[in-house]
Amino acid sequence: MSPLQGCLLLSAALFSVGLVIALARSNAILVLLGIELMLNAANLNFIAFWRFHGGTAPATGVIFVLFAIAVAAAEAAVGLALVIALYRHQKNLRLQEATRLRG
Amino acid sequence: MTFTFLILAVIILGSALAAALRPNLIHCALLLVVSWLGVAGFYLWAGAEFVAFAQVLVYVGALSMVVLFAVLLTRQSRAELRVDAPETRRAVWAVIAGVAVSGVIGTAVFATKWDSAPVTAPEITVRGIGLELMGAHAAALLLLGVLLTAALLGAVVLAAPDRPEKEEKS
Structure with missing residues (x-):
């Protein structure tokens, strides 16, 4: 198994764990953290390809990951603000009970 | 495929899996911080030092604080830190989805013919x-x-x- 394959498998496993957390847990904060894990797995893939696959420009992978981290930070800030707004409305964070917009 | 990589993989996946199973919200958040630190270690191992430090600053430093603030702001008593265990049916389907996704990606990784020529580390x-x-x-x-x-x-x-x-x- 080459290093690239190892990195890709690690990233796939991390993505799956994030997916399981996001799907199985019912707490809004935990779902958000699962999504962050999936984003991390994607960044891991960028770095793996940058390091082990060769390319044209030497900095492309790094810059891609830096932008992705910044966007992930913005997403987390807005997501946690939404969590706090949700808590203010229904006094708990259970996603099953957040059904106000159901038609 | 070095020893360091294996240790990093165990840290990343182990703490993430533990976070998926713990009932206590604070424990989950802290375990995920450990997982993010492991990812930063992976970046260091791969030679992307700047990204590793950005990861430590943004995730381990800032994001973990924001998450802990959100946890503490949205509870009223100590008992509320315990999250209910996921319903069995949903948990089973979630695990099936996760295994399916990793199975598809894993098969694709092994089925693809990669360039086997050794690559020199990019100078950056x-x-x-x-x-x-x-x-x-x-x-x-x-x-x-x-x-x-x-x-x-x-x-x-x-x-x-x-x-x-x-x-x-x-």
Whole structure:
């Protein structure tokens, strides 16, 4: 198994764990953290390809990951603000009970 | 495929899996911080030092604090830190989905013919990254600044309490 394959498998496993957390847990904060894990797995893939696959420009992978981290930070800030707004409305964070917009 | 890589993989996946199983919300958040630290270690191992430090600053430093604040702001008693165990049916389907996704990706990884020629590590310095960011990616950098500002303003607006109704002026 080459290093690239190892990195890709690690990233796939991390993505799956994030997916399981996001799907199985019912707490809004935990779902958000699962999504962050999936984003991390994607960044891991960028770095793996940058390091082990060769390319044209030497900095492309790094810059891609830096932008992705910044966007992930913005997403987390807005997501946690939404969590706090949700808590203010229904006094708990259970996603099953957040059904106000159901038609 | 080195020993370091295996240890990093065990740390990353182990703490993430433990976070998926713990019932206590604070334990989950802290275990995920460990997982993010492991990812930063992976970046160091792969030779992307600048990204590793950015990961430590953004995730381990800032994001974990924001998450812990959110956890502490949205509870009323100590008992509320325990999250209910997921319903069995949903948990089973979630695990099936996770296994299916990793199975598909794993098969694809092994089925693809990769370039087997050994690749030399790309030479990159912090100076080089800075020149790239200010040169070819300057517009994207500016847009990112605008995005972060808008996201922070939006977060403040979302999280701010509704203004209490003004008393009727007599």
